Amino acid sequence: MIELLGVDGTVRGTSPMTSKQVVDALRLMLLSRAVDDRLIKLQRMGRVGVYGPVHGQEAAVIGSAMALDPHRDWIVPASREHPAMLRHGLPLMNMFATYMGNFDAAAIPDGVRLLPRQQAIGAQLPHAAGLAWALKLRRAGGVVAVYFGEGASSEGDFHEASNLAGVMRVPLVMLLINNHYAISTPVHRQTAATELAARADGYGFPGFVVDGNDLFAVYATTLDAVNRALSGGGPTLIECRTYRIGFHNTSDNPKEYRDPAEVDEAEQRDPIERVRRFATREGIWSAAIESAALDEIRSQIETAQRQVEELPRPGAAAIFEHVYEQLSPRLEQQKAEALDDARPS
Amino acid sequence: MSDQPELSVLEAIREALFEEMGRDERVMVLGMDVGRLGGVFRVTRGLMERYGPERVVDTPLAEGAIVGASLGLAIGGMVPVAEVQFLGFTHQAFHQIGPQLARYRFRSRGRFSAQVTIRAPFGGGTRTPEFHPDAIEAQFVQAPGVKIVCPAFPDDAKGLLLEAIRDPDPVLYLEPQRLYRSIRGPVPPGDHTVPFGSSRLVREGKDVLLVAWSAAVHLCLEAAGLLAQDGVEASVLDLRTLVPLDVAGLIAAVEQSGKVVVVHEAPLTGGFGAEIVATIQQEAFGSLDAPIRRVAARDTPYPPGSMEDYFLPSVRRIVAAARATVEY
Numbered sequence: 001m002i003e004l005l006g007v008d009g010t011v012r013g014t015s016p017m018t019s020k021q022v023v024d025a026l027r028l029m030l031l032s033r034a035v036d037d038r039l040i041k042l043q044r045m046g047r048v049g050v051y052g053p054v055h056g057q058e059a060a061v062i063g064s065a066m067a068l069d070p071h072r073d074w075i076v077p078a079s080r081e082h083p084a085m086l087r088h089g090l091p092l093m094n095m096f097a098t099y100m101g102n103f104d105a106a107a108i109p110d111g112v113r114l115l116p117r118q119q120a121i122g123a124q125l126p127h128a129a130g131l132a133w134a135l136k137l138r139r140a141g142g143v144v145a146v147y148f149g150e151g152a153s154s155e156g157d158f159h160e161a162s163n164l165a166g167v168m169r170v171p172l173v174m175l176l177i178n179n180h181y182a183i184s185t186p187v188h189r190q191t192a193a194t195e196l197a198a199r200a201d202g203y204g205f206p207g208f209v210v211d212g213n214d215l216f217a218v219y220a221t222t223l224d225a226v227n228r229a230l231s232g233g234g235p236t237l238i239e240c241r242t243y244r245i246g247f248h249n250t251s252d253n254p255k256e257y258r259d260p261a262e263v264d265e266a267e268q269r270d271p272i273e274r275v276r277r278f279a280t281r282e283g284i285w286s287a288a289i290e291s292a293a294l295d296e297i298r299s300q301i302e303t304a305q306r307q308v309e310e311l312p313r314p315g316a317a318a319i320f321e322h323v324y325e326q327l328s329p330r331l332e333q334q335k336a337e338a339l340d341d342a343r344p345s
Numbered sequence: 346m347s348d349q350p351e352l353s354v355l356e357a358i359r360e361a362l363f364e365e366m367g368r369d370e371r372v373m374v375l376g377m378d379v380g381r382l383g384g385v386f387r388v389t390r391g392l393m394e395r396y397g398p399e400r401v402v403d404t405p406l407a408e409g410a411i412v413g414a415s416l417g418l419a420i421g422g423m424v425p426v427a428e429v430q431f432l433g434f435t436h437q438a439f440h441q442i443g444p445q446l447a448r449y450r451f452r453s454r455g456r457f458s459a460q461v462t463i464r465a466p467f468g469g470g471t472r473t474p475e476f477h478p479d480a481i482e483a484q485f486v487q488a489p490g491v492k493i494v495c496p497a498f499p500d501d502a503k504g505l506l507l508e509a510i511r512d513p514d515p516v517l518y519l520e521p522q523r524l525y526r527s528i529r530g531p532v533p534p535g536d537h538t539v540p541f542g543s544s545r546l547v548r549e550g551k552d553v554l555l556v557a558w559s560a561a562v563h564l565c566l567e568a569a570g571l572l573a574q575d576g577v578e579a580s581v582l583d584l585r586t587l588v589p590l591d592v593a594g595l596i597a598a599v600e601q602s603g604k605v606v607v608v609h610e611a612p613l614t615g616g617f618g619a620e621i622v623a624t625i626q627q628e629a630f631g632s633l634d635a636p637i638r639r640v641a642a643r644d645t646p647y648p649p650g651s652m653e654d655y656f657l658p659s660v661r662r663i664v665a666a667a668r669a670t671v672e673y
Contacts, residue, residue: 103454107453107454107455107456108453108456110456116453116456116457120440120444120445123413123440123441123444123445125413126409126413126416126417126441127445129410129413129417130413130414130416130418130420130425131417131420131421132421133417133418133421134417134419134420134421134422134423137373137399137421138421138422140422157409157410157413160405160407160413161410161414163405163410164404164405164410164414167405321454321455322450322453322454322455323450324450324490324492324514325450325458328542328589328590329589329592329593330589
């Protein structure tokens with residue numbers, strides 16, 4: 001397992017990230033946790049449908065995203081990578097709109113190299129392989145980074161996409177976020193293998209296991225994979241071993257299926273704390289800087305939430321938009337009926 | 346018309362692919378055996394030699410990845426024409442077609458469209474092994490976002506395929522495998538497109554209307570010929586596309602005789618024929634002079650090829666249903 005940044009905040013060798021990158025990553029990690037808190041609160045108030053927090057996985061998601069160039073590379077997310085999406089150019093308001101049920105305001109803006117979050121487990125993997133294939137065919141430069149969990153590694157789409165990506169030697173970085181649980185199913189019930197990264201061998205490309213709670217290890221390994229892909233070396237599978245400290249989503253109660261001692265142990269390996277220790281020791285972070293950062297984050301979140309709340313709610317017509325480029329006569333008729341139905345009587 | 350070259354259905358499809366790849370360098374063909382071999386039916390023969398292995402690609406044997414990767418290719422700026430070797434094999438790709446490809450424009454609120462054509466041969470009558478002939482087109486009708494196209498003649502095969510490749514939305518283009526080489530006809534050279542949602546009245550008669558698509562259109566034409574010998578004049582309407590459905594064309598044809606038989610190769614219950622019947626009764630109830638009959642495959646699993654005549658709709662069954670409807 002690749003490890004660079006210890007739990008105590010000491011780094012093996014030198015930091016692969018610049019001071020600015022470390023500070024940016026730490027701010028994003030804090031933002032991620034604050035977004036978790038806010039959206040869970042909004043869900044409890046009935047203003048958000050369902051939310052799956054990132055809590056515990058911040059280093060895996062953010063360390064990998066920071067190895068990408070938003071002007072060159074694409075991100076194909078699963079459903080728990082919004083910090084990576086924010087870093088890649090998704091406005092915070094759009095992210096809040098996703099969970100607050102305003103699907104038009106949630107759209108990925110033009111020019112941002114992101115695909116929408118994927119609710120079907122593993123279904124994004126063939127899309128990512130195809131997109132990477134297109135970059136190669138069009139000699140566009142750039143790579144595609146695709147996120148998925150260890151649960152998705154049991155899906156047929158994982159196998160089909162990995163195999164195709166290997167055969168076509170496409171510029172793809174496969175980020176397997178092994179958070180040890182697919183809802184209640186632990187990883188040892190997901191696979192008899194001790195290492196998911198080893199599957200890469202079967203597809204003819206390299207695979208690595210990294211400490212997914214180690215920002216530096218994730219960043220450095222992803223950067224190597226990006227460079228390999230850019231130079232025509234094809235895909236890489238990176239298994240980021242982390243732990244889902246939070247619940248699967250707001251409808252889940254992990255106390256029913258896992259030992260609290262296991263969670264306590266995971267919290268000792270918190271991905272944010274070790275970056276905080278490192279940065280403090282380097283003199284680029286302090287309690288005062290953190291306090292100012294948290295104030296700023298709070299205000300960003302307030303603004304994003306308010307912006308979504310102030311938007312008009314999409315009406316009945318919205319469900320007929322973007323079904324096809326042009327509506328058929330039959331759909332035009334249904335739209336007219338739906339608008340009529342929605343009119344106050 | 347007579348100076349147009351006569352092509353088979355298969356040759357017409359191939360001509361459309363050759364022409365469109367020449368016209369638009371974003372167009373690529375991918376699927377199992379489509380390159381070196383030219384496809385198991387040789388539909389894509391010669392394409393790899395002409396356009397090279399980057400644009401005509403033999404893929405691994407994985408239907409889900411062929412369709413799923415096509416969506417990614419389209420997002421990345423290519424225009425993929427994916428071949429799934431037989432429509433029955435699309436069950437392995439069902440999630441990638443319905444919930445993914447078909448919904449991507451909707452889910453992304455228009456940021457991404459999925460300009461993907463999936464070609465798949467289907468239909469019985471050629472004694473193929475299990476899974477090769479299944480007519481499962483109606484299953485895709487319940488996946489809003491995808492268009493469903495099913496030509497029955499060489500000119501439509503070309504015109505609808507060019508339209509499909511150029512359509513900004515995903516299209517399932519269903520090829521009638523039993524007609525590939527058996528039906529020939531004039532095909533306009535060069536740019537010839539047929540708009541979706543326009544049915545075609547391929548035979549006119551005042552007594553009864555036979556409604557069908559794909560290979561079943563030819564069963565209806567044969568039945569109409571036999572009926573004419575007994576003095577019953579049947580019209581035959583080829584729907585050409587199921588989604589979008591030409592409701593206006595269908596109703597206009599129904600109003601000519603007020604008597605209708607719907608024919609399809611899929612099993613009876615829940616087949617697209619039920620949708621046709623429901624549409625007619627709502628839109629043209631006053632024009633009907635008899636209950637609408639359906640002639641379809643039996644509600645059984647697809648039997649071995651040697652037994653398929655017991656299963657499939659036949660000319661004889663169509664003639665009987667048309668007579669009963671006319672005499673009602």
